Amino acid sequence: MKIALAHKRLALSGGTERDFYRTAEGLRDLGHEVHLFCAELRTAPPGGVVVHRIAVPPLGRTVRMLAFAFRGPRVVRRHGCDVSISFGRMAWQDVLRSGGGSHLVFLDKMKVGENFLRRLWHSVSLYHRSLLAVERLQFQAGNYRQILAVSAEVKREIVATYGVPEERVCVIYNGVDDRRFHPRNRETVRAAIKRQWSIPLDRRLALFVGSGFQRKGLERLLRVWGAERLNDVYLLVVGDDQQIARYRLRAEREFGGRVVFAGPRENVEDYFAAADIFLLPAFQEAFGNVVLEALASGLPVLVSREVGASEVLSGAMEEGFLVSPDDPAAVESQIRALLDPSRWSDLSQRARKIGERYSWNNHFQELERRLLAVAEQKRRASKS
Numbered sequence: 315m316k317i318a319l320a321h322k323r324l325a326l327s328g329g330t331e332r333d334f335y336r337t338a339e340g341l342r343d344l345g346h347e348v349h350l351f352c353a354e355l356r357t358a359p360p361g362g363v364v365v366h367r368i369a370v371p372p373l374g375r376t377v378r379m380l381a382f383a384f385r386g387p388r389v390v391r392r393h394g395c396d397v398s399i400s401f402g403r404m405a406w407q408d409v410l411r412s413g414g415g416s417h418l419v420f421l422d423k424m425k426v427g428e429n430f431l432r433r434l435w436h437s438v439s440l441y442h443r444s445l446l447a448v449e450r451l452q453f454q455a456g457n458y459r460q461i462l463a464v465s466a467e468v469k470r471e472i473v474a475t476y477g478v479p480e481e482r483v484c485v486i487y488n489g490v491d492d493r494r495f496h497p498r499n500r501e502t503v504r505a506a507i508k509r510q511w512s513i514p515l516d517r518r519l520a521l522f523v524g525s526g527f528q529r530k531g532l533e534r535l536l537r538v539w540g541a542e543r544l545n546d547v548y549l550l551v552v553g554d555d556q557q558i559a560r561y562r563l564r565a566e567r568e569f570g571g572r573v574v575f576a577g578p579r580e581n582v583e584d585y586f587a588a589a590d591i592f593l594l595p596a597f598q599e600a601f602g603n604v605v606l607e608a609l610a611s612g613l614p615v616l617v618s619r620e621v622g623a624s625e626v627l628s629g630a631m632e633e634g635f636l637v638s639p640d641d642p643a644a645v646e647s648q649i650r651a652l653l654d655p656s657r658w659s660d661l662s663q664r665a666r667k668i669g670e671r672y673s674w675n676n677h678f679q680e681l682e683r684r685l686l687a688v689a690e691q692k693r694r695a696s697k698s
Contacts, residue, residue, distance in 0.1 A: 315396040315689055316346070318351060318390045318399065319334060320351040322379070322402050323354040330402070336489075338355060341678065351389060352366075370382050370385065380444055383404050383448045387404075387405055396692070397692065399411055403449065405457060406425065406452070407457070409684070409688055412472060413464050437546070441518065445511035464487060465625055467483060469484075487672055488623075489672055490603065492610045492670050495586060495610035496610065503585055503587045503588060513550070513574065517547065521593065522552070522592075522593050523552045524596075528555075528597075531594065531618060532561070534595040535645075536561075536564070539569055540556045540574065541567075541642065549573045550585065550589065551574065552582060554578045562575050576647070587608055591613060592605070595645070597618070600622050601623050603623070603624075607669075611665075613665055614652040614661040614665055615627070615634045617636060618634060631665060
């Protein structure tokens, strides 16, 4: 097939951008002719794919977003692809991949913990009003053939918010590189990472990975970390935030060296290998690839139900659902249970099996089946 993938930005800096890039590679490796349509090129494209630049005026993010949303579909149509997939806001596409769910629901969830001025800004911002207008348009019947949701929760949001028929939305969970993220890495890097950040080798290590600490729930963890029963557990934070300096000062003042901020890291697989448990008590996270990366690395995970990837947990791993994320005592108890030395090895093996089940290879085979069906539907419609 000749497949069009559209997103405003070709980059490796964010979750959607990395998924977009990886999808181009995966469909290429399955033998398809892949064309990328982007307004910004911030990294070299994968080999063997064709890149088309969509010109947008350099007049601020609102104008750029609107220009891409309406100009993008016209440019894609001119290239006669069998099927087109958008990874963001476009007025029309064959397949709409919803990696973040409804922006309307996102803004509502983000009111938790935000101050009055921030909530007011979200309510009057021209950018957010324009984005919501495009979102309403792209979910209208006739502007898509199929919607791909990254989690069942995202599907529920779309159906409930915009009245999309359930049968038009299918769930395909993201994948994970189960060779890059693997328990065997513990043997080679665990000690080195701990030494790098002055973490005693004999102490248990909890890992938090994510940028945008408030939304990802770091504050919930910091409220727990002063508990006496966690005195022997370190927390390592990988990622960035506009307020990271403030978080660092607070950690030094309240926890000594037991909460460590490493900033963004390219070798994030080494940090998973060094850890004993992964924590993500997010307020909002449509999927959360880091959960699959933790599982593939053999880590028990403790996540809020607002994290879409929590849906892959089964069996004993369901203990990784945070029952009361805003109750420090309850969170502390669950962390200790998942770090129990008598159970940790079994939990690690179960985590790895889930990670293998959601490999990128399995993901792309399922995606290919969906795209072939849409392309066939499109061909039949053109002949009728």
